[in-house]
Amino acid sequence: MLRLDGVSVRFGAHEALADVDLAVAEHEIVCVLGPSGSGKSTLLRAVAGLQDTGAGRILLGGRDQAGVPAHKRGVGLMFQDHQLFPQRDVAGNVAFGLRMHGVSRSEQDARVRELLDLVGLPGAGRRAVASLSGGEQQRVALARALAPRPRLLMLDEPLGQLDRSLRERLVVELRELFGELGTTVLAVTHDQGEAFALADRVVVMRDGRIAQSGTPLDVWQRPADEFVARFLGFDNVVPATVSGEVADTAWGKVPVPAGSAQGTGCVLVRPAGVRLVTADEGLACTVAGRTFRGTHVAVHLQPDEPSAPRLEAACSLRDAPDAGDAVGVAFDAADVVVLG
């Protein structure tokens, strides 16, 4: 459906996209994830035809899009601030793209009704946009983007401004809706929870380049490198020298899974793999603090060897030690990843 071959975009000396290759299959939902400034919006704008590229090719349905203006690309766009037209009512907003395509009035009305049903706003056509809640406005923006049946729907921080519980609900609805409609989606977000819940495939960007691409499970289980691991919120990362099934680290010897890359690099220990044992066993640590995380407690551990970095362990609410307690730490190889 979509292919980018070596696409680059420069703003003066700054390379916002650097030689990006990316393919999106029909019906696939791909979420581009990355910190602020990593080039996510620039990528969407380039595909939409709103941003000139300095190098590379963008193909939609096998056709090179060089010189094809935005309105002829057949892509739907929904931006962060959803940019609804305040002077038009809900129906006027949803019908916008249809009017642009010269669709008859009666067809417009039917399609608007169908889409408002689809996004859970039946009968809202005559309401003023200003009278809608943030979540309802988001649904109108989505209906508007879907109305012309785009071959590719692109979403830029689609749920960015909504509160957390609404985002969590909408993301499930969106995934179901795209599945039913068979929509091909390229979405951009800096929220990993949103990306992981929505996507068939996650693409992590760093400084205009793709740092990793894979299913949410792949990326979560095997972050490609330290940048991706830290971006996903894993802080138990330490330099290591791996030999066989053991890594030599500032935390002592850490067991690694069979088949791990050998030599110098970094290891990540997921908090679930940091097991607390009695103070006279394993790596001697003191509990520096605890953070309540709802389903578990994150226990922050300072190794007694001051040059060793802190560690985080995930403990059940019942078993979490108190700040100041002396504990020992053992590592489970199943939750250790050798990073590239």
Ligand SMILES: Nc1ncnc2c1ncn2[C@@H]1O[C@H](COP(=O)(O)OP(=O)(O)OP(=O)(O)O)[C@@H](O)[C@H]1O
């Ligand atoms: N029109 C422009 N002129 C100059 N620099 C730009 C322009 N648009 C983007 N940039 C720069 O290119 C880089 C990538 O920007 P982009 O908006 O694609 O990042 P992003 O990953 O979408 O960030 P955010 O999550 O903050 O929206 C940034 O350093 C940005 O400052």
